[in-house]
Amino acid sequence: MKKFISFLLLSILLLATHAQLTTRVRAYRVGHERDLLLTYKSFLEIPNIASDQTGIKKNADWIAALMKEKGISNVQLLNPIINGMPPAVYGEVMTPGANETIILYAHYDGQPVDSSKWMKGLHPFKPQLANGSLINQATIVDWKNLGETIDPNWRIYGRGASDDKAGVFSIINAYGILKQLGVKPTVNIKFFFEGEEEAGSPHLHEIFEKYQQLLKGDMWVICDGPVHQSGRKQVVFGVRGDTHMELTVYGPKRPLHSGHYGNWIPNPAMDLAKLLASMKDDEGNVLVKGFYDDVVPLTAAEKNALAKVPPVEEQMKKELGVKKPERNSTLNESLNLPSLNINGIQSAAVGSLSANVIPTKAVASIDLRLVVGNDWKKQQQKVVAHIQSKGYHVVYSEPTDEERMQHDKICMVHLSSGYNAQKTPMEHAFAKRVVNAVNLAIGYEAVQLPTLGGSLPLFIFEEKLHAQPITIPIANHDNNQHAENENIRIGNLWDALEIFTSIMTIGK
Amino acid sequence: MKKFISFLLLSILLLATHAQLTTRVRAYRVGHERDLLLTYKSFLEIPNIASDQTGIKKNADWIAALMKEKGISNVQLLNPIINGMPPAVYGEVMTPGANETIILYAHYDGQPVDSSKWMKGLHPFKPQLANGSLINQATIVDWKNLGETIDPNWRIYGRGASDDKAGVFSIINAYGILKQLGVKPTVNIKFFFEGEEEAGSPHLHEIFEKYQQLLKGDMWVICDGPVHQSGRKQVVFGVRGDTHMELTVYGPKRPLHSGHYGNWIPNPAMDLAKLLASMKDDEGNVLVKGFYDDVVPLTAAEKNALAKVPPVEEQMKKELGVKKPERNSTLNESLNLPSLNINGIQSAAVGSLSANVIPTKAVASIDLRLVVGNDWKKQQQKVVAHIQSKGYHVVYSEPTDEERMQHDKICMVHLSSGYNAQKTPMEHAFAKRVVNAVNLAIGYEAVQLPTLGGSLPLFIFEEKLHAQPITIPIANHDNNQHAENENIRIGNLWDALEIFTSIMTIGK
Incomplete structure (x- = not known):
């Protein structure tokens, strides 16, 4: 006393x-x-x-x-x-x-x-x-x-x-x-x-x-x-930890006239769209196998702290012009999970620079955010395994002519450095x-x-x-x-x- | 005689x-x-x-x-x-x-x-x-x-x-x-x-x-x-006839830090990937409802002529570095169908210009090739109906703040001119x-x-x-x-x- x-x-x-x-x-x-x-x-x-x-x-x-x-x-x-x-x-x-x-x-x-x-x-x-x-x-x-x-x-x-x-x-x-x-x-x-x-x-x-x-x-x-x-x-x-990957999917070796070849030569932009679309469901869950496996659950103190965070969701939606968030949870609950996010996509050109082509390749930059428990190299490998599970042959440099003739689908993966x-x-x-x-x-x-x-x-x-x-x-x-x-x-x-x-x- | x-x-x-x-x-x-x-x-x-x-x-x-x-x-x-x-x-x-x-x-x-x-x-x-x-x-x-x-x-x-x-x-x-x-x-x-x-x-x-x-x-x-x-x-x-469409899908009104918001604010590049992926199956068939409905079938003479076209498929595959064509048919059979082809995709940036962002928008240029029977305006409208069927509110100019708060998903469509x-x-x-x-x-x-x-x-x-x-x-x-x-x-x-x-x- x-x-x-x-x-x-x-x-x-x-x-x-x-x-x-x-x-x-x-x-x-x-x-x-x-x-x-x-x-x-x-x-x-x-x-x-x-x-x-x-x-x-x-x-x-x-x-x-x-x-x-x-x-x-x-x-x-x-x-x-x-x-x-x-x-x-x-x-x-x-x-x-x-x-x-x-x-x-x-x-x-x-x-x-x-x-x-x-x-x-x-x-x-x-x-x-x-x-x-x-x-x-x-x-x-x-x-x-x-x-x-x-x-x-x-x-x-x-x-x-x-x-x-x-x-x-x-x-x-x-x-x-x-x-x-x-x-x-x-x-x-x-x-x-x-x-x-x-x-x-x-x-x-x-x-x-x-x-x-x-x-x-x-x-x-x-x-x-x-x-x-x-x-x-x-x-x-x-x-959160962070690492990046760049995925390049290949079409024909030279840009083709989309009229003379469209319907027959595969379009890498469509292939990339399908590959990326396979990575997340409509509720924002990453579908890459084992993506959430290593996550260390939040402690009671952390859950308690999160519950006390003032709600900002309605304010942020209005400020950002977004009606429906990707996940049906609060902003900060979402941030306590690992994420897979597309930073950019590029294939040929759009707008006034767009041409009647089947592009030669399509590229996506993605970043993976990590929470405690995730290892950045392991997280990258899960994504690589996912790409392979979609029928892709994964290479780490430009595919050779021989590789092109051996595999239906090829994805070049560039793995950036990262940290946990x-x-x-x-x-x-x-x-x-x-x-x-x-x-x-x-x-x-x-x-x-x-x-x-x-x-x-x-x-x-x-x-x-x-x-x-x-x-x-x-x-x-x-x-x-x-x-x-x-x-x-x-x-x-x-x-x-x-x-x-x-x-x-x-x-x- | x-x-x-x-x-x-x-x-x-x-x-x-x-x-x-x-x-x-x-x-x-x-x-x-x-x-x-x-x-x-x-x-x-x-x-x-x-x-x-x-x-x-x-x-x-x-x-x-x-x-x-x-x-x-x-x-x-x-x-x-x-x-x-x-x-x-x-x-x-x-x-x-x-x-x-x-x-x-x-x-x-x-x-x-x-x-x-x-x-x-x-x-x-x-x-x-x-x-x-x-x-x-x-x-x-x-x-x-x-x-x-x-x-x-x-x-x-x-x-x-x-x-x-x-x-x-x-x-x-x-x-x-x-x-x-x-x-x-x-x-x-x-x-x-x-x-x-x-x-x-x-x-x-x-x-x-x-x-x-x-x-x-x-x-x-x-x-x-x-x-x-x-x-x-x-x-x-x-x-073939030809027409073009440009699709823009929206994310947050300003580029967001992919760490601070990734998992919660929807990513327009992912949304666009899903939308495009929904347009074609893995055998190259366009899944847009009614896409092939108006096609006038080939005449006997045309079928006969096509059968006599010298095969170039193996040569072209080798020349273009493509093992598997999009459709399991000859090049010229494919060209006698209407097509939906992505000419380009762009969202934020890739490579050395890539940044840790959730992009504000993602754009795809697509071209539609048409065969006899197709009407170019009708073909465009089939694609618009497809976009709507995927839950998008379709607009024809930049969405207003009010529209953003009224609709979960918004796609701005630009319809180019075309011909049959x-x-x-x-x-x-x-x-x-x-x-x-x-x-x-x-x-x-x-x-x-x-x-x-x-x-x-x-x-x-x-x-x-x-x-x-x-x-x-x-x-x-x-x-x-x-x-x-x-x-x-x-x-x-x-x-x-x-x-x-x-x-x-x-x-x-």
Whole structure:
């Protein structure tokens, strides 16, 4: 009983402390909104495509300088094995007396850009301010008109604005504000900002191997991705795995006149349509044999968390113009299953480029998302076996003339690399404390998702560092991540400052 | 008995006359091969894309000049209603005492070109000589090395070389040779060379209406297309009709991350695959209700002719790298049925452009070939009804947000224009005489096809001129018609001279 009372008192104290901290962080931010946003603007002006060495180096140096300015120690660029590859930017704040360490992750590189696709007036690397969402009648506002305080519904448009410079910027500034307020973190903090996440993190495992000691910690917190579609903040305990396959089905060796041969020479586009159609039933179930066999069932905690996810289905259907979803279940129930999805199909041409031909081949790109239990190589092989079960001879390079004459149907399969899913248990003690820190900052219970539908190579954290990360996304869900007109809602940046200051002062 | 004997004598006389004529034509040609080919070269050097007014006018003038030079009368350019459209070139040879008229048709325009796709050393409008087929180890030969007589297996590469300047050139020169030999035609001859066949003959019906009197005749002979794949000459009695449809199936209004939504938001590429797959069974039968209902069965003569077509199936399978045809029947049996063929499919992207998306839409271009009995509009409607039977709401323009929320599945259908099949009866008296003339020239029985698999708007001849044309193709079957590296085997040009002189001196 005594123990319980002291726990209760501690909790109340903590709550009070945090409520107070959040208020102080907010007050500080309100007094510095203009400065913060102008600094963010200059960050977004530096091109950040992973393949652009010059731009990437500038970003890394800019981040390192900001970290030093905010009083972060031991700032350095962690270089992967191969020179010229984007470095990770590292820094740390050692808290006297603390024996726990949180490592905060974000990435500073962005998806490749096609500026011609951006809306008029926008450019990926000339960040613009808008008084709302530009697809909802908002308009661009001259940076000169940026006042001292800004409507949180205003947005900044530019590559990386949400994915994921927002993470880098708010993590560093959260610490900067703590420092300004004279608040000491309760844990050691390490900062790790990756520079080639959008290129598939090709050297992350090498960096982890090389800097294993430096990157030791009790909890990795990944800041990436969008908040829940309901607008609520969320904490995500896992990601689906991912791999790709490309299937090519063959017709005649040269394009044939569809009149002179149509009805007699097989049409590869029709063959591919039949093959793909055989892979899923009308209720969205994948018909590939054994596709769901290895799935580890959801735990009670996960089921419980899913049941508490606010319903967004009607909102999303309306937003996306879709009346009937593929599966008769909630969005998040669906995302806890492996998936088979067609990313693209191509055979000859359509529209004004369409010609009277029997195409020579038809190609489909498919991606397989995986949940815990699935092995990506095994999942690919199940699909290969399915193709074979439909009478196809499977090859892994262009079929020879001999192969063409030996087999009725030929499918060339290209197997991409991939990785498995990763999930941190919802009962994970430190993770629960992070959830509490988030809840304290936001003032309500964050949505807890057992897994994100999307994929990140978080298995590398488990494999190389024996760490079980959790993810705290901060961007608005309609941020156009990976596409043209990427944007961040300014209020989401502000919320992030409160969340990360709360995490840096995490309770027991 | 007396009648029979006189018929027999006449036949022998005719055979002798024609054998003699063919020998004389050949001898004349052998003495003029170099001149003929250099003249042909200068013809091929004039660009002949229907949309290129300057080039087209030059071609028409060149043809008119050659016709006049060969002694053809009343040479004139027949202009369609709209100025600037490619004219047809007309001319005639009235034979004293003849009361029958044959009209010879060919077209001088060619398919659009993409010179970058042509083999090294070739250019659509810089005709080249080669000592065989360039895809079979032959090499380009400098025109300077053109001797007085040429191996008939040599080829000329250039746009229009086979399709269809070869027809224009050999028809005019056939008459020129007759004139040189002092041989009188047995019929009146009219010449009609179209200038926009490859653009879909958009003004042919207007020319026919305007010049109905001038274009009166007993038999139209169309010189276009390739000879039989066996290498034998063929006479073709009809063409399939043709029409097109484009189907667009919808997914989410914006491209979605395939991880965050895959399994829940329907994938339009998968939906399209299922829709297309439902249209044909595994034996190549179209499953659209009533698809074969209106087909007029083949006549005994047509069945008989088909039975006599030399088998080319094994050769074609090998040449095209296809082990198993779509239908378990001969090529030409298949072509006597209506067809449904996918010309192209597109949804998002494949290969290096593929992204992790659920595409917003998937598009298929399909063409429907028709046989006599089918009506193109009715055939399109059968496919529309099929789409509806699969649960689709069919629209004819982009679906509105309201439509998206009202219907589970939406397919936008674009119906192209089209035309019906045309077939001249194999018992047609004059057509039989033309077949005889061809047989006499070639010394064996030409392949007789009830229909070509491909389509030409020959219904216009029936509709506007009440004429029933037959087609005599002369180009080698591997002439790359409509594509890069178009070519004519020189021997095929020579054969054409013998065939058309024989037709101009056709017997009763």
